[in-house]
Amino acid sequence: MEFAGNRELFLSVSGALLFVYGSLRPGYGGEHAEWLARVARHVGRATVRGALYRIDYYPGIVPGGEALVAGDLFLMPDPEHVLAVLDEHEECAAHFPQPHEYRRERLMVDTPDGAVEAWAYVYARDAAGLERILSGDFLA
Numbered sequence: 001m002e003f004a005g006n007r008e009l010f011l012s013v014s015g016a017l018l019f020v021y022g023s024l025r026p027g028y029g030g031e032h033a034e035w036l037a038r039v040a041r042h043v044g045r046a047t048v049r050g051a052l053y054r055i056d057y058y059p060g061i062v063p064g065g066e067a068l069v070a071g072d073l074f075l076m077p078d079p080e081h082v083l084a085v086l087d088e089h090e091e092c093a094a095h096f097p098q099p100h101e102y103r104r105e106r107l108m109v110d111t112p113d114g115a116v117e118a119w120a121y122v123y124a125r126d127a128a129g130l131e132r133i134l135s136g137d138f139l140a
Contacts, residue, residue, distance in 0.1 A: 016075055016076045016077070016079045017043070017073055017074065017075060017076070017109070017116060017117070017118035017119065018036075018040065018073070018074045018076055018079075018082065018083075018086075018118055018119045018120070019046055019048060019071050019072070019073055019074075019107060019109045019118040019119070019120040020036070020071050020072050020074065020120070020121075021048070021052065021059065021061055021069050021070065021071035021072075021120070021138060022058050022059040022060075022071075022138045023057075023058045023059075023138075024036050024086075025071060025072050025138070025139060026042060026072060027139055028139065032086075032089050035085075036074060036082070036086075039076075039077075039078075039081075039082055040074040040075060040076045040077065040082055041074060041075045041077070042072060042073075042074055043072075043073040043074060043075050043111070044072070044073055044111065044112070045070065045071070045072060045073075045111075045112075046070075046071055046072065046073040046109045046110060046111045046118075047068045047069060047070055047071065047109070047110045047136075048061070048063065048068070048069050048071065048107050048108070048109050048110070048120065049063065049064060049065060049066065049067065049068060049069075049108075050062055050063040050064055050065060050067065050068075050069045050107075050122075051064075051065060051067055051069075051127070051132060052067075052069045052132070052133040052136050052137075052138060053123065053127050053130040053131060053132055053133065054130060054131040054132075054133055055101070055123065055130065058138075059133060059138045060101070060102065060122070060123025060125075060127070060130075061120070061122050061123060062122065062123055062127050063105075063107055063120075063122055067136055068110075068136050069136045069137075070135075070136055070137040070138075070139075070140075071109075071120075073109060073111060073116075073118060079119075083104065083119060086104075086121070087104060090102040090104070090121045092104060092121070092124075099124065099125060100124050101123070101124060101125060102121040102122065102123060102124055103121070103122055103124040104119055104120070104121055104122075105119070105120065105122055106118065106119060106120075107119075107120045107122070
């Protein structure tokens with residue numbers, strides 16, 4: 001599903017958009033990626049400005065700077081439910097001990113149809129010493 005040619009519709013759903021860049025992307029093949037593909041609609045490819053790091057078998061993004069991180073944008077029909085499940089998966093729900101590895105925040109996401117704001121899970125710890133993924137694409 002693309003919003004090409006209907007920018008107003010695209011912007012009106014921005015509160016229900018989710019940007020994923022790692023193990024939740026289509027093509028990763030993990031359980032949570034498959035779940036997300038069932039409960040949300042894939043809008044298309046997108047990028048954000050930031051640095052991408054290998055944390056373990058999964059990545060983390062530190063927003064900002066000039067580098068681009070590749071990912072995918074999803075439209076969530078029930079954002080409250082989807083984000084609650086993903087907060088558990090990313091272990092950033094309130095009941096998890098601090099400091100959390102990730103935090104959920106809104107980022108400006110670039111799409112072929114322009115920039116939109118979307119939820120994303122960003123790395124919340126110090127990235128010093130982590131391997132940077134210079135391509136900006138975890139699946140590359």
